[in-house]
Amino acid sequence: MGGQVLVLNTGSSSIKYRLIDMATRTGVAGGLVERIGEDESALVHDGVRVERRVADHEEGLKAVLAAFAEHGPSLDGVTALGHRVVHGGSRFVTPVLIDDAVERAIEEIAPLAPLHNPANLEGIRVARRAFPGLPHVAVFDTAFHGTIPPHAHTYAVPREWTRKLGVRRYGFHGTSTAYVSRRAAALLGRPYGEVNSIVLHLGNGASATAVRGGRSVDTSMGITPLAGLVMGTRSGDVDPALPAYLARVAGMGLGDVDTALNKESGLLGMCGANDMREVWRLADAGDEDARLALDVYGYRVRAYVGAYYAALGHVDAVVFTGGVGENSARVRALATAGLTRLGIEVDPARNTAESAEARAISPEGAEVTVLVVPTNEELEIAEQTAACLEEG
Amino acid sequence: MGGQVLVLNTGSSSIKYRLIDMATRTGVAGGLVERIGEDESALVHDGVRVERRVADHEEGLKAVLAAFAEHGPSLDGVTALGHRVVHGGSRFVTPVLIDDAVERAIEEIAPLAPLHNPANLEGIRVARRAFPGLPHVAVFDTAFHGTIPPHAHTYAVPREWTRKLGVRRYGFHGTSTAYVSRRAAALLGRPYGEVNSIVLHLGNGASATAVRGGRSVDTSMGITPLAGLVMGTRSGDVDPALPAYLARVAGMGLGDVDTALNKESGLLGMCGANDMREVWRLADAGDEDARLALDVYGYRVRAYVGAYYAALGHVDAVVFTGGVGENSARVRALATAGLTRLGIEVDPARNTAESAEARAISPEGAEVTVLVVPTNEELEIAEQTAACLEEG
Ligand SMILES: Nc1ncnc2c1ncn2[C@@H]1O[C@H](COP(=O)(O)OP(=O)(O)O)[C@@H](O)[C@H]1O
Numbered sequence: 001m002g003g004q005v006l007v008l009n010t011g012s013s014s015i016k017y018r019l020i021d022m023a024t025r026t027g028v029a030g031g032l033v034e035r036i037g038e039d040e041s042a043l044v045h046d047g048v049r050v051e052r053r054v055a056d057h058e059e060g061l062k063a064v065l066a067a068f069a070e071h072g073p074s075l076d077g078v079t080a081l082g083h084r085v086v087h088g089g090s091r092f093v094t095p096v097l098i099d100d101a102v103e104r105a106i107e108e109i110a111p112l113a114p115l116h117n118p119a120n121l122e123g124i125r126v127a128r129r130a131f132p133g134l135p136h137v138a139v140f141d142t143a144f145h146g147t148i149p150p151h152a153h154t155y156a157v158p159r160e161w162t163r164k165l166g167v168r169r170y171g172f173h174g175t176s177t178a179y180v181s182r183r184a185a186a187l188l189g190r191p192y193g194e195v196n197s198i199v200l201h202l203g204n205g206a207s208a209t210a211v212r213g214g215r216s217v218d219t220s221m222g223i224t225p226l227a228g229l230v231m232g233t234r235s236g237d238v239d240p241a242l243p244a245y246l247a248r249v250a251g252m253g254l255g256d257v258d259t260a261l262n263k264e265s266g267l268l269g270m271c272g273a274n275d276m277r278e279v280w281r282l283a284d285a286g287d288e289d290a291r292l293a294l295d296v297y298g299y300r301v302r303a304y305v306g307a308y309y310a311a312l313g314h315v316d317a318v319v320f321t322g323g324v325g326e327n328s329a330r331v332r333a334l335a336t337a338g339l340t341r342l343g344i345e346v347d348p349a350r351n352t353a354e355s356a357e358a359r360a361i362s363p364e365g366a367e368v369t370v371l372v373v374p375t376n377e378e379l380e381i382a383e384q385t386a387a388c389l390e391e392g
Numbered sequence: 393m394g395g396q397v398l399v400l401n402t403g404s405s406s407i408k409y410r411l412i413d414m415a416t417r418t419g420v421a422g423g424l425v426e427r428i429g430e431d432e433s434a435l436v437h438d439g440v441r442v443e444r445r446v447a448d449h450e451e452g453l454k455a456v457l458a459a460f461a462e463h464g465p466s467l468d469g470v471t472a473l474g475h476r477v478v479h480g481g482s483r484f485v486t487p488v489l490i491d492d493a494v495e496r497a498i499e500e501i502a503p504l505a506p507l508h509n510p511a512n513l514e515g516i517r518v519a520r521r522a523f524p525g526l527p528h529v530a531v532f533d534t535a536f537h538g539t540i541p542p543h544a545h546t547y548a549v550p551r552e553w554t555r556k557l558g559v560r561r562y563g564f565h566g567t568s569t570a571y572v573s574r575r576a577a578a579l580l581g582r583p584y585g586e587v588n589s590i591v592l593h594l595g596n597g598a599s600a601t602a603v604r605g606g607r608s609v610d611t612s613m614g615i616t617p618l619a620g621l622v623m624g625t626r627s628g629d630v631d632p633a634l635p636a637y638l639a640r641v642a643g644m645g646l647g648d649v650d651t652a653l654n655k656e657s658g659l660l661g662m663c664g665a666n667d668m669r670e671v672w673r674l675a676d677a678g679d680e681d682a683r684l685a686l687d688v689y690g691y692r693v694r695a696y697v698g699a700y701y702a703a704l705g706h707v708d709a710v711v712f713t714g715g716v717g718e719n720s721a722r723v724r725a726l727a728t729a730g731l732t733r734l735g736i737e738v739d740p741a742r743n744t745a746e747s748a749e750a751r752a753i754s755p756e757g758a759e760v761t762v763l764v765v766p767t768n769e770e771l772e773i774a775e776q777t778a779a780c781l782e783e784g
């Protein structure tokens with residue numbers, strides 16, 4: 001497919017967008033509408049900030065189109081729109097051309113992602129009205145994990161919950177993980193279908209995924225994005241009896257516990273800071289809680305690497321991505337410490353060399369190639385959108 | 393210490409007991425009082441069953457003493473009593489000579505183990521009245537895990553929960569794990585302090601523990617025994633947002649979810665049977681739920697082996713114990729499948745050879761020795777009791 005794809009990522013109070021040129025595989029423009037519905041809402045288009053009262057997503061998208069008209073580039077070359085949708089449930093494991101039935105299905109899945117899917121859907125609705133003549137494709141953040149086999153996606157809970165209530169591991173960060181695992185195979189110079197990798201997407205949210213021959217076979221997030229690794233404000237794994245324990249000893253309600261586990265836990269809960277740069281600053285200044293938070297964070301990553309090593313049997317690449325994974329050499333060192341017996345280690349000089357490019361940081365000739373690969377979810381959504389339209 | 397130790401394991405409606413001779417390190421008699429407080433309560437002493445109405449633990453212990461008096465052996469050689477206590481909290485990380493202050497401390501820890509500690513304490517109280525002249529030692533099931541370092545016992549939750557509410561990984565099965573990891577070192581012919589092992593205690597409850605140089609450095613159970621591996625009726629790890637999800641989509645209460653995760657999940661939840669023998673029978677008869685339950689069970693064990701391999705850096709032994717671990721060659725095969733790159737494999741003939749002895753089941757010369765070691769918690773409690781009295 002030639003032309004350009006306009007990628008939209010709509011949150012409850014924001015619209016992120018990027019125009020991708022498919023011939024060159026590059027973003028030619030992009031921006032963000034923030035704080036929709038608030039007085040201080042604003043649009044940043046290609047770095048230019050426009051304060052502007054935006055009441056709802058409909059107005060937000062109009063503001064985006066106005067910014068393109070005023071500042072360029074032209075949208076005349078757009079041949080399709082790609083929409084990020086967080087949760088595809090068990091139903092959507094590939095990108096799908098959106099029609100009214102698909103909209104309804106995304107709505108039905110909303111209980112699985114009550115904070116995200118309704119906002120994603122609102123973005124789809126206003127964009128379909130704005131671009132009624134173009135195809136719109138939904139790309140699901142769960143979809144890449146549709147290949148996880150039953151032994152890894154089934155929880156050991158009453159089977160009625162699994163069958164009737166949709167309780168299973170879904171996983172998230174799928175678009176990013178698909179992108180970087182494909183890039184990793186290219187960097188190794190090997191066919192994607194032959195490479196086993198462990199992808200560590202470490203950002204505000206964080207996940208680990210085991211990829212066997214290009215297919216996700218396990219991932220650390222679960223029915224929601226709370227499970228797994230330590231994150232900025234999310235706990236990751238804890239004893240599932242914790243909510244009941246806190247109800248018993250402190251009279252806490254389930255809602256309070258769930259909010260605390262999602263918003264006041266992780267790095268923030270352990271040391272008061274959720275931005276990884278700030279956590280390091282605190283630790284370097286001697287803050288023991290910050291030091292412990294880093295140790296817990298690194299240990300949990302290593303444990304998942306070991307678990308997925310066992311799941312995969314052999315591993316060709318460990319891939320770091322996301323804001324933390326791409327930028328923090330010290331986190332990468334922590335996350336791979338003590339794993340030499342698994343063939344996993346980083347070369348200190350390579351690891352700390354400044355670069356914004358995809359690159360190997362393991363020693364020459366290492367059994368497992370450790371890579372840093374900047375993620376690009378918008379490009380991946382554009383490519384999946386194009387592929388969906390070509391196939392379908 | 394010479395003489396004999398009477399080991400008591402008191403549950404809410406039961407008293408298990410075993411008389412251990414310290415010179416020969418063998419059990420010379422033992423039995424069980426069951427269904428205390430019910431009409432069908434009964435005492436089985438050294439295999440002889442006596443139906444007898446037992447109203448409470450006080451009467452239960454009297455019945456035990458009467459059985460010793462009537463059927464023998466004599467209790468005249470008893471020099472100490474050892475009591476199993478499930479939860480020692482952060483306070484008790486070694487066995488302790490019981491006095492009134494210790495009793496009060498065990499009572500204070502009860503919110504951590506509301507089903508177990510009060511019953512353990514009741515057993516201690518009646519036994520101290522029955523044997524006022526002898527030392528009583530409490531041996532805690534959590535104590536062996538007191539060496540787990542902060543990066544592995546700290547949850548990524550608000551630090552107030554950790555500091556004020558006792559929220560941390562405690563771990564259980566410590567007495568069994570201490571016993572079999574020590575036996576494993578002896579079987580390898582190496583000093584305990586130099587051996588790294590992964591202990592898989594697979595019974596109705598199930599746990600994995602990473603032991604570095606004789607000290608627990610991580611374990612799969614958490615603040616309660618719900619976390620970690622798949623068990624007979626317990627889920628093990630699930631997304632900690634599951635209770636909130638079930639409240640949202642099915643209106644379930646926290647208590648209902650917690651009960652279901654503890655009593656109606658695990659193998660039972662997935663396939664309707666919680667006894668491992670029955671699960672295999674169903675699977676062999678073609679039941680797909682049972683086959684899936686086994687696959688989930690085995691996969692989860694392998695994932696913990698990998699995670700603890702990463703935590704330990706190198707591993708000398710993988711040790712199977714507990715009713716399932718000691719008896720099910722097929723579970724052992726499932727739990728080690730695909731781990732050859734980690735140096736872990738079982739020899740099919742050795743694995744399936746019938747034996748009640750501690751034994752190696754890995755191939756000759758394997759990098760990691762895979763062992764089956766029958767556990768003996770009563771002997772371990774007796775030995776820890778004796779050691780506590782000698783030191784103290
Ligand atoms: N140079 C850096 N060193 C350490 N952490 C960094 C650096 N740059 C960005 N980060 C961290 O990346 C995280 C955000 O990652 P990102 O992938 O953008 O988040 P999201 O999950 O919201 O997409 C923040 O915690 C930030 O501190």
Ligand SMILES: Nc1ncnc2c1ncn2[C@@H]1O[C@H](COP(=O)(O)OP(=O)(O)O)[C@@H](O)[C@H]1O
Pocket residue numbers: 594595596597598624666667668669670714715716719720
């Ligand atoms: N031959 C066997 N094959 C498979 N499982 C067995 C066998 N013998 C006992 N088991 C299983 O062991 C489990 C009980 O283990 P045990 O360690 O006694 O439990 P607990 O955790 O209560 O101490 C049961 O699930 C039982 O089916």
